[in-house]
Amino acid sequence: MGTGHYFWAIFYFTSLCSASLANNAKINFREKEKKVLDQILGAGKYDARIRPSGINGTDGPAIVRINLFVRSIMTISDIKMEYSVQLTFREQWTDERLKFDDIQGRLKYLTLTEANRVWMPDLFFSNEKEGHFHNIIMPNVYIRIFPNGSVLYSIRISLTLACPMNLKLYPLDRQICSLRMASYGWTTNDLVFLWKEGDPVQVVKNLHLPRFTLEKFLTDYCNSKTNTGEYSCLKVDLLFKREFSYYLIQIYIPCCMLVIVSWVSFWLDQGAVPARVSLGVTTLLTMATQTSGINASLPPVSYTKAIDVWTGVCLTFVFGALLEFALVNYASRSGSNKANMHKENMKKKRRDLEQASLDAASDLLDTDSNATFAMKPLVRHPGDPLALEKLRQCEVHMQPPKRPSCCKTWLSKFPTRQCSRSKRIDVISRITFPLVFALFNLVYWSTYLFREEDDETF
Numbered sequence: 001m002g003t004g005h006y007f008w009a010i011f012y013f014t015s016l017c018s019a020s021l022a023n024n025a026k027i028n029f030r031e032k033e034k035k036v037l038d039q040i041l042g043a044g045k046y047d048a049r050i051r052p053s054g055i056n057g058t059d060g061p062a063i064v065r066i067n068l069f070v071r072s073i074m075t076i077s078d079i080k081m082e083y084s085v086q087l088t089f090r091e092q093w094t095d096e097r098l099k100f101d102d103i104q105g106r107l108k109y110l111t112l113t114e115a116n117r118v119w120m121p122d123l124f125f126s127n128e129k130e131g132h133f134h135n136i137i138m139p140n141v142y143i144r145i146f147p148n149g150s151v152l153y154s155i156r157i158s159l160t161l162a163c164p165m166n167l168k169l170y171p172l173d174r175q176i177c178s179l180r181m182a183s184y185g186w187t188t189n190d191l192v193f194l195w196k197e198g199d200p201v202q203v204v205k206n207l208h209l210p211r212f213t214l215e216k217f218l219t220d221y222c223n224s225k226t227n228t229g230e231y232s233c234l235k236v237d238l239l240f241k242r243e244f245s246y247y248l249i250q251i252y253i254p255c256c257m258l259v260i261v262s263w264v265s266f267w268l269d270q271g272a273v274p275a276r277v278s279l280g281v282t283t284l285l286t287m288a289t290q291t292s293g294i295n296a297s298l299p300p301v302s303y304t305k306a307i308d309v310w311t312g313v314c315l316t317f318v319f320g321a322l323l324e325f326a327l328v329n330y331a332s333r334s335g336s337n338k339a340n341m342h343k344e345n346m347k348k349k350r351r352d353l354e355q356a357s358l359d360a361a362s363d364l365l366d367t368d369s370n371a372t373f374a375m376k377p378l379v380r381h382p383g384d385p386l387a388l389e390k391l392r393q394c395e396v397h398m399q400p401p402k403r404p405s406c407c408k409t410w411l412s413k414f415p416t417r418q419c420s421r422s423k424r425i426d427v428i429s430r431i432t433f434p435l436v437f438a439l440f441n442l443v444y445w446s447t448y449l450f451r452e453e454d455d456e457t458f
Contacts, residue, residue, distance in 0.1 A: 032103060033107060033110065036101070036107070040145075041117055048116065050119065052095040052096065052119060053096060061188060061191055063093060063192055063194060064093045064192070064193050065091070065092045065093070065194050066091060066181065066194070067090040067196040068087055068088070068179075068200065068202070068236065069088040069203075069204075070085060070087050070201070070202065070204060072085070072086045073085050073086075073207065073209055073238075074086070076163070076209065079299050082160055083160070084159070084160045084161075085161065085179070086158045087159070088154060088155070089154070089157055090154045091152075091153045092150065092196070093121070094148070094150050095119060095149050095151055098118065099147065101147070108146075108147075109144045110144070110145040111142055111143070111145075112142070113139065113143070115153065118143060118145070118151060120153065123183060123184070124182065124184045125159060125179070126180040127162045127178060127179070127180050128159055128160070128161055129160045131157060131158065132157070132158055133156075134158070140155060140156035141153075142155075163175065163178070167299075167301060167303075168306065169451070171251075171307060172242070172448045172449065173242055173306075175240045176239055177237075177238045177240060178235050179235060179236045180222060180233060180234070180235045181193065181235070182224065182231055182233035182234075186232075187231055188223065188229070188231065193234050195219050201217055201219060201236050203217070211242060212240040214238060214239070214240055215241050217236055217237060218236070218237045219234070219237075221235070222234065251310075251311075254290065255287070258286055258290070258314065258318060259287075259314050261279070262279070262317065262321040263429075263434065265321055266321070266426050266429045266433070270329070270423065280321055280322035281322065283321070287314060290311070291311040294311060309444065310444065313440055313444075317433065317436075320433070324425065324426075324429050327425055328425050328426055329422070331421040331425060
């Protein structure tokens with residue numbers, strides 16, 4: 001019996017010791033984390049003003065590796081030549097002064113939310129216009145310190161960055177917008193930025209842009225030299241392709257319709273002056289308004305854009321249709337005046353002939369009744385010169401006519417009198433304007449759709 005009590009006493013004591021040790025171990029783990037922070041970041045133990053040493057504790061430059069995660073691209077402005085992006089920015093470097101004991105792997109890393117507690121690279125975005133941090137609900141930033149002294153800094157930021165654009169092929173263009181990061185004060189002797197190996201830039205899946213498509217992105221280095229030294233720099237180039245369907249529906253098709261509507265005046269009667277004038281002026285003003293609206297959404301540049309060529313030619317066709325009616329109206333009035341003058345001349349000649357006939361009749365009545373008349377022979381001799389001349393004229397008129405060409409046959413449908421010039425101009429315009437516009441479309445689309453980008457653009 002004594003032996004049984006002794007056994008249970010030992011078992012109870014062992015259980016109490018195990019529970020006490022477990023509780024102590026749990027409490028000691030949290031206390032150990034606090035002690036580690038106080039140990040590596042305590043007053044007089046760590047100076048955030050001093051940069052970390054180089055690789056393997058040498059005096060070389062500190063190596064900082066950069067990684068980006070593009071969360072969204074909000075806007076790409078053509079008129080301001082800028083774009084807005086929201087991203088998660090990460091930096092990672094090694095600071096041997098921050099090494100600590102991981103308690104046999106139980107303490108994986110320490111987390112801080114105050115960036116001023118450790119040394120930070122003086123990185124800035126060189127093409128930034130505006131930017132802000134995100135503080136809802138808490139500041140979106142953290143610092144992780146790993147047992148080997150590696151430091152990971154991550155923050156979510158929104159930036160508005162400058163994006164110089166070449167709009168010569170607008171809206172059939174591609175644009176490259178860059179994101180540049182550089183050291184502000186540390187030269188390459190003290191600080192070097194490198195892209196993280198493996199996958200330095202990630203983009204959120206199903207990234208949607210209203211008027212662009214992100215085709216690809218490229219990472220590169222862009223170190224800069226100034227009179228104060230050489231500074232490390234990284235950049236990522238985002239290649240955007242403009243979506244053409246929007247511009248096809250909103251610009252190109254309406255312009256084509258306006259040009260075709262202006263040709264309706266060629267089929268109206270030349271006497272319908274109010275209808276033809278109102279149609280020409282309305283299409284001209286509408287085309288001018290369309291052009292102004294397009295230019296209002298673009299910056300004023302010194303070169304000619306593809307959309308300028310299109311709107312300029314369409315405006316020229318509409319204006320040409322209006323000028324065509326002015327020419328038709330002038331030709332019609334000129335032909336009418338000449339026709340009236342011709343009628344007056346014919347009336348005058350008819351009156352003169354009638355007067356001459358009356359004078360001749362009166363002279364015959366006044367002649368002597370005994371007067372004799374010389375009768376010309378009805379049949380002339382073969383050697384008569386007058387008979388030979390008449391024979392030549394008959395041979396000329398009996399020659400077979402020359403076969404006219406197709407163009408002359410088509411133009412012969414309209415008499416050559418002055419009053420038909422206006423109708424001739426309308427008929428020629430019905431064929432010429434569509435053919436020239438179709439030729440322009442062929443040249444325009446073959447030039448801009450199949451034109452390769454310049455090397456500088458890519």
